[in-house]
Amino acid sequence: MGPYQKPYFLPAPKKLVFKREEQIDISDFSIKADKKCEKILDIYKTKLGLSQSSKKKTFLLSINNKLHNERYVFHSSPKEIVCEAGSVRGLFYCLQTLLQMKDGSKISFVDIEDMPSLNIRGIHLNFDNFRQMGYREASIMIQTLAKFKINTILIEYGDRFPYKRHPLIVSSNTLTISEIKNLYKLAKENFIEVIPLLQSFGHLDYLLDVKKYSYLNEGDNKGGRQICPSHPDSLKIFIEMAEEIISLSKGIRYFHIGGDETRYLGVCPKCRKRAEVIGKGGLYIEHINKVCGWIKKKGLRPIIWDDMICTFPETIDKLDKDAIIMYWDYWATAQKTTFLLAREYETNRGVVYHKKWQNEWNKELSEIERENIMRFGRFLDLEKEWEPEYREKFLPYLGNEFPKYIKSFPYLKFYRDKGFEVLGAPLIEHLFACMPDYHNWILHLERPTRNIFEFTRRCIEEGALGIIGTSWMNYPPEVLYPGILATAKFSWEGIKDEK
Numbered sequence: 001m002g003p004y005q006k007p008y009f010l011p012a013p014k015k016l017v018f019k020r021e022e023q024i025d026i027s028d029f030s031i032k033a034d035k036k037c038e039k040i041l042d043i044y045k046t047k048l049g050l051s052q053s054s055k056k057k058t059f060l061l062s063i064n065n066k067l068h069n070e071r072y073v074f075h076s077s078p079k080e081i082v083c084e085a086g087s088v089r090g091l092f093y094c095l096q097t098l099l100q101m102k103d104g105s106k107i108s109f110v111d112i113e114d115m116p117s118l119n120i121r122g123i124h125l126n127f128d129n130f131r132q133m134g135y136r137e138a139s140i141m142i143q144t145l146a147k148f149k150i151n152t153i154l155i156e157y158g159d160r161f162p163y164k165r166h167p168l169i170v171s172s173n174t175l176t177i178s179e180i181k182n183l184y185k186l187a188k189e190n191f192i193e194v195i196p197l198l199q200s201f202g203h204l205d206y207l208l209d210v211k212k213y214s215y216l217n218e219g220d221n222k223g224g225r226q227i228c229p230s231h232p233d234s235l236k237i238f239i240e241m242a243e244e245i246i247s248l249s250k251g252i253r254y255f256h257i258g259g260d261e262t263r264y265l266g267v268c269p270k271c272r273k274r275a276e277v278i279g280k281g282g283l284y285i286e287h288i289n290k291v292c293g294w295i296k297k298k299g300l301r302p303i304i305w306d307d308m309i310c311t312f313p314e315t316i317d318k319l320d321k322d323a324i325i326m327y328w329d330y331w332a333t334a335q336k337t338t339f340l341l342a343r344e345y346e347t348n349r350g351v352v353y354h355k356k357w358q359n360e361w362n363k364e365l366s367e368i369e370r371e372n373i374m375r376f377g378r379f380l381d382l383e384k385e386w387e388p389e390y391r392e393k394f395l396p397y398l399g400n401e402f403p404k405y406i407k408s409f410p411y412l413k414f415y416r417d418k419g420f421e422v423l424g425a426p427l428i429e430h431l432f433a434c435m436p437d438y439h440n441w442i443l444h445l446e447r448p449t450r451n452i453f454e455f456t457r458r459c460i461e462e463g464a465l466g467i468i469g470t471s472w473m474n475y476p477p478e479v480l481y482p483g484i485l486a487t488a489k490f491s492w493e494g495i496k497d498e499k
């Protein structure tokens with residue numbers, strides 16, 4: 001046996017004191033627990049090797065409702081170990097920490113005080129694009145997430161949900177009802193909250209490609225699939241699908257209604273006429289608010305992607321105040337960026353940058369940042385060519401080095417200033433992260449890690465609810481794990497100032 005080695009934790013506890021360079025044998029302690037802790041104790045006493053038979057030393061587990069619900073305090077002395085938590089969930093996290101330092105029947109001699117930096121720490125479980133993600137992969141993932149104190153999954157089914165009323169859209173690769181029920185059960189056992197996602201506007205290819213529903217398509221035939229917000233069947237079919245999802249989703253509090261990249265607003269004659277009166281943004285927000293209203297009637301809180309609100313910033317004043325805005329940006333990796341995510345509707349510019357500092361940037365930027373603008377950026381003279389109404393609206397959020405440098409995730413504060421709760425959505429995968437250099441993708445961990453790091457820092461700064469790391473491409477689900485670990489680490493530990 002080698003000398004004692006201190007364990008490392010992921011995520012690291014907020015406050016951790018190693019009291020002695022030796023270990024405690026927990027098999028010498030008899031466990032005593034509050035009634036509320038009994039169920040979890042039953043599951044974990046075997047994993048931890050804890051005994052309930054009477055011994056001189058005691059290991060006490062208790063709940064103190066006065067503490068933050070995910071907080072736990074762990075104290076060890078030669079005769080007594082005490083673990084107190086704000087809720088059973090907090091206790092569950094304490095036990096996960098113990099499992100990380102367990103060495104046979106021994107643990108380190110430590111005192112810990114711990115709680116997360118963000119309340120929602122989540123991962124996007126995307127069955128839609130991620131077709132290699134089956135029930136088995138998802139089950140393993142849920143259990144792994146819990147080990148690292150992730151507490152939320154955003155489940156997107158696409159056509160892999162067994163809709164009874166709309167069987168024509170169901171993929172042959174669908175999850176079954178019992179598989180979905182089991183995933184919910186497993187999530188609950190692992191203290192993970194599920195948020196279902198069903199697109200209510202764009203990205204509905206799997207529905208609109210089916211002949212029976214093609215009459216609802218507002219998009220073109222080249223790949224744009226978006227429902228017509230003026231047709232009454234659009235909302236009706238969304239509701240029928242959402243009802244089936246909700247009926248299988250026990251204990252949910254939120255429902256994500258998508259709503260991103262609706263690039264075909266005001267195309268059909270009816271919509272065109274409406275758009276002449278209320279604008280394309282008006283068409284968007286009218287439909288979204290109807291969907292939000294229905295979700296709220298079900299006792300749930302709606303979540304929407306942020307990009308169309310950003311595209312039509314005037315709509316934010318009309319958006320249902322209970323909606324949570326989920327802000328996605330997969331490119332920012334530093335406190336100040338060289339680019340702006342410009343989301344104007346007609347021009348749809350995306351990642352744009354002002355090239356005039358190219359030579360200076362070359363000396364100042366990290367390799368990742370230089371690659372970022374090279375691979376994804378488009379040149380735009382932000383002083384002369386960026387539409388004045390956007391410039392005026394967003395200028396106060398871009399930082400004082402604009403346009404050479406822009407404060408990362410600038411729209412966060414805009415959404416917060418308008419009174420909305422916000423979630424950050426970084427990217428947890430690595431293939432998309434390094435396009436088009438596919439050959440090196442598995443080694444390309446830095447960009448998403450930096451993106452998650454910086455997004456977390458800004459979310460904490462702006463008082464966001466949390467972050468949910470997203471995944472979009474179909475390749476083996478195991479490649480999500482580095483991004484999952486980064487999300488778990490930063491969202492729990494918080495970000496220490498690097499300077």
Ligand SMILES: [Zn+2]
Nearest residue numbers: 228230268271
């Ligand atoms: Zn229409």
